[in-house]
Amino acid sequence: MYPRLIVDLDKVFCNVKQVVDLCGTFGISVCGVTKAVCGDPRIVQAFVDGGVASLGDSRLDHILRYKHLKLPKVLIRAPQIQDAARVVENVDVSVNTEIEAMKALEDACSRLGVRRHGVMLMVDLGDLREGIIERREFEEAVRFIESSKHLFLYGVGANLNCLSFILPDERKMDDLLSFVRLAGESVSVADLVVSGGNSSNINLMRSGSMPSGVNSLRLGESLLFGRERAGYDYLPGTHNDAFVLQAVIVELKEKPSVPWGTSGVDSYGQVHSYEDRGARRRALLAFGHQDIDTGVLWPINESLRIIDSSSDYTVVDVTDSGERYRVGDVIEFRCGYHAVARAFASPYIDVIFANSFCL
Template identity: 35%
Template sequence: MSEVYNIPQEMTITKDESYPRIEINLDKLSHNTKMALNICRRNKIDLAVVTKVFCSMPDMVKIILEAGVSIIGDSRVENLKRIKGLSCEKLLLRLPSISQAEEVVRYADISLNSEMDTLKALSKAAVKANKVHKIILMIDLGDLREGIWPGEVINTSKEVIGLPNIEFLGIGTNLTCYGGIIPDDNNLGKLVDIKKDIEEKLGIKLKVVSGGNSSSLYKVLNKTMVDGITNLRLGESVVLGRETAYGKDIPGMFKDIFTFKGEIIELKEKPSMPIGNIGMDAFGEIPTFEDKGIMKRAIISVGRQDVRIDGLTPRDKTIEILGGSSDHLLLNLTNCKGNYKVGDVVEFDVDYGALLSLMTSEYINKYIV
C-alpha cells in the first residue's frame, strides 16, 4: 500500500490517492545510498547524507541509516527536529543564527560555523543544556558563500578552542553552490594545508576536513581526491545519481528515485498566440510567444507556487512544457501519439531544484512506494 505524507506539516499517513503527487522509491534510494557509501569508504572518506531536499522525511532517513550512513545533514533545525528520535549524528548545514542557538544545540550534534558571536551563543546554550556541541569551522576558498578567509583561521581557531562545551571537530568548505567554483587540487589542497597549520601552531588535532558536497565527488570517482579530505556532504549525488561539478551521471546509480505525477484538468485546442495586447503576467514578466498555429493544450494541476517548472521533464518526450502560472502548468500535446484525456496522469522526471520545491510544498502529496 502506498503511503502519503504532507510536508512540512506534521507527518500523517492518509489514503488520499489524489494528484499532484511525487512518488518515492525507497529501494532505489537504499541502492544509491549504499553505492555512495562504498565509493567514499574505498577512498577513506566519511559520508554525511544531505536530506534537506526531502525535508528529512523520517521514512526516507531510516532507509539511509539502514544502508549504513551515520551522519545526516540538513539546513533547517525544523527538519532535524523531525528526526530527533533516530539514532544518528545530526549535522546542521546552514550557518546557525544566534536566535536559534538553543534549538541548534538541542537538535543538532554538529553545526557548520563562521561567526564568533554565533559560536559564543552556541557555547552559552551548550553550557545551559549541559551538552558538548561539535562545530566545523567553515573556510571560504573562493566560492564566496559562507566561511572565514584563510588568513583569519589561526586567530579564530584560538577563540574557538577557548569556548566551553564546544568541541572543535574540524574545518570545511563549500564550493560550487553559489559561485560555481569547481573543487580542484588547488582549493582542496589549501584546505588540507590549513588543517595542518592549525594543528602545528595550536597543538591540537582536528578529526574532520570536510571537502564539500556532490560537486567534489567527481574527484573521488576519478581517483584524484586530495589526500587528507576526510568527509563529504552528499545530497544530489545520492537522490538523483549524479555529481554536480560537471553534471555527469554516476554509473550504476538510479536517476528516477522520484517521479512527479500531475493530473490533466483541462484539454482543449487553442491558438498558440494569446489574443489581445500583451502586458505583464502574474509574476511581473512580459512573456513572448511563437506562433505555432492551433495546439492541443493541456493544463496540469500544479504551478509555480509548488515547483520550479524549468526543472520538470515529461517522460513522454512528445510533450512540450509551454509554461505556467502560480497554479497551472501548460503543456503542448499536439504531437503526442497517446490519446490523452481529462483525468489522465502525466509523469515527469525532476531535477534538484524541482524536487526541492515539490517536497517543500504542502500542496503536493508525497507517496512512499
C-alpha cells in the same frame, strides 16, 4: 489526491548505497543531507541503511524528526545566535564562521549542562557564500574553540557551486587543506573531519584528483537522484526516477503556439518569447509554481514538452506523444532537486511512498 509525488524508497536506497560505496573507494565518508525531503524519517532511514556516516540539515525542525537516531547530526547552516540553546540541545555539530555565534553556543552549553558541542569551521574558497577567508581570522577562531570548555573542533569544511557556482578543483581542495594545517598547530589533524563540499565534488573525486586529506562530503542531490552537480550528469548504476510527480489534465485543446496581443512582463520582470510551431495540442495541468519548482521537471514520456507555467497551471504540448490523452488523465514527470524540495514543503502536494524491488 493530485498532484502527488511518488517516492520509490528502494530506488532511493539503491542510490545512497551506490554513492556511499563509490565515495568509500576513495576513502571519503558521506554526511547525508536531508533538507530536500524535510528530514522525512522514511528517507532518512534509507540514508542510514545505505551507509552514510552522519546526517545533516540546514533546519533544526527537520533534524528533530530523526533526533532519536544515533548517527552524528550536523546543522549545516550557520546558527543564529537566538537559536543557540536549541542548537546545542538537538545537534552534535554545527557549521560556524563567527566567534560571536560560537560564544553563544558555549554559553548555552554552560547554561543547559551540555557537555560538548562540535564546531565545523567553514572557509570560503571563492563561492562567496559562508566561510572565513583570512588565515588570521581562522586561527583566532581555532584558538577560541580550544580555549572554550564545551566546544571542540570537529572539522573544517568548504562549500562551492551554490551561490556563485564556482566549481571545486584540486587547487581549491589544496587551499582547504592549508586551513586544516593551520588548525593542526592546536589539534590533531588526523582526528578532523575535512568536508570538501557537496555533490559538485563527486567528479573531482572520480577523476582521482581529490587530495587525500579530504575525507568527507556533504551529499544530498547525488544520494536522492544519483546526480553529480559539476557536470549535472547521472552517476552509473543510479536511478533518476526515484521521485515522480503525477498531475491531472484539466483542459485539453488545440491552440496556437504563439500568444496574440501586446506582451507584458512576468512576475520576475522578464518578457517571454515563443516559437511559432503552428497549432498544437496543449494539456493544461493542475499544478504550478506555488506547488513545485516547475523548472526541474521532465516528462517521463519524452515526446511531451513543457511549454510554461503560472502559479496554478502548467502547460504541456502533447501533440507528438502518439497517445490519445483525455481530460482527467495523469501525466508523470521525473523530478529534480528543487522540485522535490518544494514538493515536500508544499501543503498542496501529497507525498506517497512506494517500494519496488531494486537490483
